[in-house]
Amino acid sequence: MSDAKKTLARGGAPHRHPTLTDVARLAGVSRSVAGRVLNGGTGNTRFSDQAADAVREAAARLQYRPNHAARQLRGKRSRTFGVLVASVGDPLLTFLVQHIDAAAVSIGCRTLLANTIGNPDVGPDQFDYHVDDFARRGVDGVVCAVHDWCEGDRRALLQRHPNTVFYEDPGMEGAACVVPDRAEAVRLAVRHAASRGRRRIGLAVMALSRPTGQERLAGYRAEADARGLPWDERLIFDGEPHGLGYARHNSQTRQWEFPVELMDRVIDALVRDAGADAVVAHNDFWAAALMRRMRRRGIRVPDDVAVVGYLNHYLADWTDPPLTSIDPMQTVAGQKLVEILEQGASGDAPAADGVTFRVAPRLIERQSA
Amino acid sequence: MSDAKKTLARGGAPHRHPTLTDVARLAGVSRSVAGRVLNGGTGNTRFSDQAADAVREAAARLQYRPNHAARQLRGKRSRTFGVLVASVGDPLLTFLVQHIDAAAVSIGCRTLLANTIGNPDVGPDQFDYHVDDFARRGVDGVVCAVHDWCEGDRRALLQRHPNTVFYEDPGMEGAACVVPDRAEAVRLAVRHAASRGRRRIGLAVMALSRPTGQERLAGYRAEADARGLPWDERLIFDGEPHGLGYARHNSQTRQWEFPVELMDRVIDALVRDAGADAVVAHNDFWAAALMRRMRRRGIRVPDDVAVVGYLNHYLADWTDPPLTSIDPMQTVAGQKLVEILEQGASGDAPAADGVTFRVAPRLIERQSA
DNA sequence: CTGAAAGCGCTTACAG
DNA sequence: CTGAAAGCGCTTACAG
Structure with a gap:
């Protein structure tokens, strides 16, 4: 086996990385000193300036980098x-x-x-x-x-x-x-819509039965009450009974599947039946799909119905119209x-x-x- | 310092992970044997069934997992x-x-x-x-x-x-x-548009001066020639002179900035001036913006102008209309x-x-x- | 088939 | 201030 092949087989690196021993040798000091200089311990960091200089120079010359695995093995954090x-x-x-x-x-x-x-x-x-x-x-x-x-x-x-x-x-x-804070998120959305003169603000939630769904609803109620908006149950859309209760991941396409057509149920319930002039959507994907279906039905956004998303995903910049959205501040x-x-x-x-x-x-x- | 605190300070883990030594002791064999059983070397894997069973049982009982750092230090790959x-x-x-x-x-x-x-x-x-x-x-x-x-x-x-x-x-x-393969990507796009009866197919490229821009152009020409489409220079749009030659990353918003308005230059050049009935866009973002601006100008997609994107980003599912796009097969x-x-x-x-x-x-x- | 032993590269008391 | 030495957990010739 040739030398080149041997080193290759040893892990793909054609040249051995310099170690602390190499640095110490070049600097003419012991490994202990080299180690102390290069990694400044917790206080027993005692060494002469002379030694320090020599070590640092050697380290620089050799492009020395401490071996992470060795440090970790010695009890250091893996970082x-x-x-x-x-x-x-x-x-x-x-x-x-x-x-x-x-x-x-x-x-x-x-x-x-x-x-x-x-x-x-x-x-x-x-x-x-x-x-x-x-x-x-x-x-x-x-x-x-x-x-x-x-x-x-x-x-x-x-x-x-x-x-x-x-x-x-x-x-x-x-x-x-x-x-x-989803309650606050919905509050912000409702507040925004209300401040723009909307009175019949719909809320579309993926699954009201989940705690997060309840939080959203709580935020909605809190803000609606604060604003003196009339309570109308029909303005709350729960996706669960419509088969929208959870996201499906397609491992083939590596995408989350989303039945766009079902968004028409949201429009039926909130806009057509409950006369909503604003919809707070479950997230930006719902919002994007809602806007698309609304356009198809002749409903103008935001003129007829305002739409607020949730996520502030970069999708929001690319919908038509660009989507006002709540940023959860990830x-x-x-x-x-x-x-x-x-x-x-x-x-x-x-x-x-x-x-x-x-x-x-x-x-x-x-x-x- | 309490024991609990000491272990915490040692790295956050409240209990020491079991080691090969622990397993060997429990199994009543040497570390060598335990190691051979658990990590099946390159051939010197000789041990009795009895020993193997004992080791494996001990390992399972202790939830033993080999320490990655130690292996790596010993010369194994980091994987x-x-x-x-x-x-x-x-x-x-x-x-x-x-x-x-x-x-x-x-x-x-x-x-x-x-x-x-x-x-x-x-x-x-x-x-x-x-x-x-x-x-x-x-x-x-x-x-x-x-x-x-x-x-x-x-x-x-x-x-x-x-x-x-x-x-x-x-x-x-x-x-x-x-x-x-960008040449092939553009070929596919042009072929698709042509097969749908489009004859004046525009190509919008971020920067024609880059090698990738040239590749796109080559693909365009190849397919246009193969289809007998007339060559018209005006059907090629180069973003560079319009300030679209490179993407800007905003480290504040952590997003790539994109001057949507500039997409009107593309529409001016390709659709208005050159009479394109199809546009092969630089990527899905260009395509999404193009479609939005076209709608504003009363140009219908795909009726008046077909648009093909590049990337097949998940954005493509959410534009209106959903975007036909070339998937680079990442x-x-x-x-x-x-x-x-x-x-x-x-x-x-x-x-x-x-x-x-x-x-x-x-x-x-x-x-x- | 089995085990004692060396050593990967580092850190760190410990003794000078 | 400095260096010899032990040891982290594993792998692996090597000698039984």
Whole structure:
């Protein structure tokens, strides 16, 4: 076997990375000193300026980078957070994932993204698989942002990885979570529509039976009451009886399926039957589909009916008209999630125990309302 | 300091993970045997059934999982691939990133996603930062899918990580890459429009001066010739002189900015002046904006003008009308990228040297053309 | 078939 | 201020 082949077989790297020993030798000091200089310990950081200079120069010359695995083995943190999501490209969570990563990087950590669905090759129990793999890799903490209608043993996760935070309330004792304030989101939407003179404001919710559905309804009632809007049950649309109660993920196309035609039921109920002049949609996808079907039926947006979305997904810029939408501020949520995890990991404070952090939403005005 | 606090400070984990030593002790064998049973070496896998059973039972009982860092330190692969993208949530690449990860997971590896822009907290040279960090963590290979108009020293990357593959041709000697076949993409679009009876097919390109722009043009000409369509220079729109020559990323909003109004220049040039009855748009975002502006100008899609997008982004399902679009098959590209990396990492074959793999696109018909 | 032993690269008391 | 040494958890020749 040739030398070249040997090194290749050793892991694909054609040249050995320089180690602390190499640096120490070049600098003419012991590994101990080199290590202290380069990684500034907790106080026993004693060495001469002379030694320090020599070491740093050697390190620079060799392009030395500390081996992460060795540090971790020695008891250091992995500086890695696991992030569980239904699918990496989940349109509902792109900004969250993105910002969790940004927040992690800004404190010198990394993110290990894990799809729990959407990978038929690996089989159905990918939630457990990833939880397991996270343990092997010794992540410092885990964000679980898997939708509640997707499978996965959250309890086992929390047991294996005590430093776990959920995005959305998993409804478990002792589980810390960060949640978007949906009641406030709907309040903002209703307030906006009302301030534009709308009086008959409809609310379209995917599933009223879920806690999040109830929250939305509560926000609606609160704001309607505050504004003195008349209460009319017909202005509340529940998607569940219409087969809109949950999202279906097609693992073939890797997309969430969405029966656009069913949006006509929303229009029938809210606009035609209840005479709504505004609709607060379940999310931007509902809103986009609603606007399309409305146009087909000769209903003008926003002239006849104002539409407010939820998510402020980048889709919102591309609908016609561009969509006024409530931003759940996933960027703030991402930051908070990492902050909690970091506290748990650094030991400054125990991982937040069963605390729920609510993230305040914000309305982004475009042209649909 | 209490015991609980001590363990917390040790890294956030309240209980030590069981090690091979624990398993061996419980099974009543040596670590060597336990190791051989649990990790089946390359042939010296000799042990009695009795020993194997005992070890496996012990491992199961203790929920033993091999420590990744230790294995890696001992010379095993990290089973991790670094993925460089401009931004994790980059709408142009969501499916690619997603499928790279899926492909990696299906061979027991993981993906380390790295944003090169979009994280102002870390500073401007994040490309280098991540390249460095990848070295520390000993990734088995790197996918670089950073847009060519974004900064980053590709040459240094390739030197530090010889097992690197690019998505899109970086134009460097010896760099392997996977590229979507843009000429074929435009051919498919033109063919589709022509087969629907369109004769004056316009082509809107972001920047004709770029190689990819030239490829698109070549595809256009090839198909137009094959169909006997008359050549008319006015049917080619180059965005560059109109300030559409590159995408701008707003790190505040973490979105790509897009001057929707400028799409009117496209309509002016292609539809009004050149009388196009079909437009092959630069991508789905252009297409979505075009359709919106056309509607405003009383131009019906597809009745008056057919529109074909490029990307088959999930946006395509939500435009009005839903967008017929060319899918660059990023899922196939993702698989190919990982395949190449895996070959390089496993040493079966040297990392593909300077080879370019072209991925065949596919047309997805919806209603705009 | 089995186990004692070396060593991956680092960190960190510990003794000089 | 400095260096020899132990040890993190694993893998793997090597000698029994």
